[in-house]
Amino acid sequence: MKTSFLFFYLCITTFSCIEDVPAQQSIDSSYYYYSLIFNPKKNTDLTSAFVFYNNQKNQSLIEKDTLKAINDLRLIAIIQNKIGFLNESENSSVEALKLLDQVKASDSIIVEAKVGLFNHLGKIYRNLELYDKAIEFYNNVLDIAQTQSQITTILNNRAFAYYEQKKYDLAIIEFNKIYKQSLLNNNKKSIARALDNLGLVQSKLNYPVALSNIKEGLKIREDLGYVTGVFTSYLHLTEYYKDRNQKNNALFYAKKALDIANTSKSLTKKESALSFLMDLNDNPEIIEFKRITDSISKVRLTQKNGYASIIYDLGNETKRANENKLKEEKEKRLKLWYQAIGIFIFLGAIFLYFILRSKYKKNKIEQIYKTETRISKKVHDEVANEIYHAMIKLQDDSNTKEEILDDLEDIYSKTREISKENSTIDFTENFESLLNDLLLSYEDTKVNVITRNMNKINWGSVSDLKKTAIYRVLQELMTNMKKHSKASNAVLHFSKLRNRIIIEYKDDGVGCIVKKKGGLQNAENRIKQVNGTITFESQINNGFTAKIIV
Incomplete structure (x- = not known):
């Protein structure tokens, strides 16, 4: 029967007074008490380990050895979880996380501690059947995990969270990932565990391969001499046959599991094996007792959960929000x-x-x-x-x-x-005068050359290249007029539209069919070279016109 933490602590104090001193004083105390946590032999082992690590944590805090205090709290949380004080285990984990936020250490140390604490909180919520919350913590761990060992452990725990939710398909996906990675690493222990767990989940969906996977995992464990693994395989075989109402086979493996528990003198193993044997017992009173105790334990566990991790998350929400905001602003500035x-x-x-x-x-x-x-x-x-x-x-x-x-x-x-x-062309002289002299040089007794508004163009702002193009093209037009058109009058009108100069030429000669070759083609090429345009129009006996825009 689980009691309040205050009563639990009083019991610990009492046990600590009557505790036997270890026979071998040479054994390091930390190692000795560490072994009590993970392989308890007596009823007082876990309480003794709690007293030791609780005192060590307090001393570590006095000495300001924060990392050691965090490690002590992690072990305290494991002890509390094993005994069933899930609320206290959660509080110890959160206390360790708060201390971790204050530590300045290498990334690998920080990550290793966070992985362990988040993983432990996931286990607590699985015990409380708060599977979604547990999976949330496992996902957080996977975001920061650095080693393959860490990733494999978390994937395994997340798979069991799916299994306990009866989401067997998701659990199979996770165990398959672990199995493939174990094959790549050629890790026999990991291969055996993945096969065993995969077979257990497959058995719930009646996969034909389920039993062979569990047995293959068992064989690897037996070959390795891995007793704890063999014990787990026996329990899974017990469950496999129990689900199929093959009671004799189920009892066979449950008793084999109990034999290992008795030989190893492990209380936790013995509890698990006896629990299966009770499930297989036909005595109505035992069945009812088991059902009632399981129900009472579940209610108490649920009532005792204080959601300390949620409080921890809320306490850090502002800090994370500010960090994310700064990060977003930095990324925005960089962008x-x-x-x-x-x-x-x-x-x-x-x-x-x-x-x-x-x-x-x-x-x-x-x-x-x-x-x-x-x-x-x-x-x-x-x-x-x-x-x-x-x-x-x-x-x-x-x-x-x-x-x-x-x-x-x-x-x-x-x-x-x-x-x-x-x-x-000498551009040092006045270009207007040069151009005017050129045009008038074609005037004689037979031809009259007329220019209009030439003086309204600001020739000083026109580049030498454009001046050269204008000079040569007008020279070409006037030569063409003199030789071929038999014109009596030639008129050139100058104007400006925004930054463009417009020159319109017209004569009253015999006209022609316009063919762009020879002189006309040269004129067009010159104007195009300065990004301008020139067009020609003419009809027989109706003169010749040209329009230049540069």
Whole structure:
């Protein structure tokens, strides 16, 4: 019968007064009492261990050895859980967690302690049949677990929480994970445990392979000489046959389990084996006694649970919320920085692309103009001059025919024209005057050239490349007019729309069918090179028009 913690503590004090001193004083006290917790032989073993670790915890706190106090509290919580004082066990675990929050130690030490404490709280809630709460703690442990051993232990406990909820399919998934990992690690003990547990759960769903898995796990444990594991396998076989009403087989394995408990002098093993034997007993009074004691124990356990872990969680909720908020703000700032850097790089790349493209185009145009200038100079220096000298010689020869002289003079005029059309433009002079001189040079007694609003253009703000393109294209149009159109009037109208210069050309010549080749094609290419447009319109006997936008 379980009593209040106050009565439990008074009993411990009494037992401690009559406790026998260990015969071998050389055995380390901590190791001795540690063994009492996990392998109690007498009724007073757990109480003796409690007194020792409780005194040690108090001394550790006085000496400010927080890590040692936390370890003492973990062992105290295990003792309290074994005896059935689940509320006190929970309180001890939470006290250890609070101390752990104050410790400055390596991550591995902190994680190991938290894994142990959270796992223990999960066990408490399983005992209280609060399975969802237990699974919540196991999930928390899996989030921080660092070693495969820790992960395997928690998966095993979570699987049993599903098993106790009768969620057998989920339990099988968990045990299969453990079995596969155990095979990878070639851990015989872990393989045996996974097979045994897997077979137990499969038996609840009547899987044919269930019995062979339990027996295979038992064989591995027997080969290893792992007595505690063999004991568990016997209990699972007892349960397997009990579920199938094979009482003789069930009793056989329950008695084998009791033999191990008696040999090892383990009270906990003996309690488990006897509990199964009582379940298999047909005596109505024993059956009723078992049912009543189980019910009373369950009610008391539920009433005694104080949910200290929930209080601990609430106490740390503000701290976690603040930490999460700071983390989110930091991540948000980093994200904004990354976005800003990304946008800057993107815009920079676009800007650089257009700069390089513009520079390339400018260089290309400049090279064209340099080539034109070189050709012009070469024609002037080499062709025109040679023809001029030939004409001088022919003039001195009285036998030369006049028509040959006329032909040579015509050639000379053409070479001068080529040179003039491709000569260097001096932008140091006033461009308006240069352009005006160019246009008026085509005026004679037969052709009247009219310009409008040329002086309203701010030519100082126009780049040299655009000036060159405008000059050459108008030169091309005027030459075309002079040679082919037979026009009497040519009108050029200048205007500006925002940052664009518009030049409209019109003459009253004979017109033509517009074909973009030769001079017109050259004119269009020049305007496109400075990102401008030029259009041509003409009809037979209805003049010629062109519109330039740069």
